[in-house]
Amino acid sequence: METIDGGAQAAARERRRWGRALGAVASGAIALAALCFLGLAALAEFDVALVVITAVLLVAGALAAVPWRPAPGIGGLIAAGVCLGGPFFQPFSRYHLTHPQEYTPFALTATIVVAGVVALVTGVSASARSTRGMPGWTAPFLSASGGLLAGALLIGWGVWTTAGTAPVGGATTTTLAPTVFEPTVVQITAGSSVTMRDQADGVPHVLAYGSWDEGGSVPSTTGAPPLEDVEVEDGQTLTVGPYDQPGTYPLFCSIHPGMEMTVEVAR
Numbered sequence: 001m002e003t004i005d006g007g008a009q010a011a012a013r014e015r016r017r018w019g020r021a022l023g024a025v026a027s028g029a030i031a032l033a034a035l036c037f038l039g040l041a042a043l044a045e046f047d048v049a050l051v052v053i054t055a056v057l058l059v060a061g062a063l064a065a066v067p068w069r070p071a072p073g074i075g076g077l078i079a080a081g082v083c084l085g086g087p088f089f090q091p092f093s094r095y096h097l098t099h100p101q102e103y104t105p106f107a108l109t110a111t112i113v114v115a116g117v118v119a120l121v122t123g124v125s126a127s128a129r130s131t132r133g134m135p136g137w138t139a140p141f142l143s144a145s146g147g148l149l150a151g152a153l154l155i156g157w158g159v160w161t162t163a164g165t166a167p168v169g170g171a172t173t174t175t176l177a178p179t180v181f182e183p184t185v186v187q188i189t190a191g192s193s194v195t196m197r198d199q200a201d202g203v204p205h206v207l208a209y210g211s212w213d214e215g216g217s218v219p220s221t222t223g224a225p226p227l228e229d230v231e232v233e234d235g236q237t238l239t240v241g242p243y244d245q246p247g248t249y250p251l252f253c254s255i256h257p258g259m260e261m262t263v264e265v266a267r
């Protein structure tokens with residue numbers, strides 16, 4: 001009897017040991033996701049929702065490292081809800097995952113998704129401890145996740161550098177994507193107007209003359225049609241014009257840092 005009990009105890013110790021190791025992996029993945037959310041928050045001028053998500057993830061990450069059997073699983077589930085809920089329910093996350101042209105938010109969002117999957121799988125299995133030793137899939141799964149993320153970041157980087165930042169000229173219409181105008185330069189002739197179409201992704205924009213570089217100060221726009229804090233959302237189309245005076249008019253969205261464009265009016 002004694003040897004059987006001793007064996008059972010050793011097996012239980014072994015399960016606790018690898019359970020904690022996987023919990024530590026989950027905790028690290030959640031901390032990485034929290035860091036990425038902090039980066040997104042910084043890009044959005046510390047948007048309250050993103051700061052709150054960062055805080056929730058820090059708590060979940062700490063929880064995953066607690067040596068109490070259900071803790072890593074709970075931490076992993078919270079992290080998965082936050083990290084994977086975005087791409088499924090937030091048009092903003094989906095947009096960034098499919099637009100590596102805006103590389104920083106793309107890289108942060110892609111890392112969040114992979115970290116969320118890793119946290120879920122490792123956290124839940126750390127709590128389940130259903131095998132005697134560390135599950136055999138652990139190493140291949142972690143390498144595959146790392147490889148997938150590295151591949152996505154590399155391909156995205158390639159798209160970013162080749163698609164480049166060169167503005168597309170010649171358009172008289174621009175689209176309002178979540179954080180950018182597409183294209184960023186609109187060329188028209190004097191007397192015509194500019195059409196701005198919201199992408200209907202649930203992200204509102206507030207448009208005015210000015211640019212982020214100039215701290216939002218309004219440049220001289222004498223002769224330009226008025227545009228002062230005009231809100232556009234839900235697929236609305238806004239026509240600004242006509243522009244009667246030739247010139248270059250900088251325009252920006254006052255709630256999305258870096259979102260700016262110019263209207264070039266030729267004779």
Ligand SMILES: [Cu+2]
Pocket residue numbers: 178179204205206253254255256259
């Ligand atoms: Cu905007």
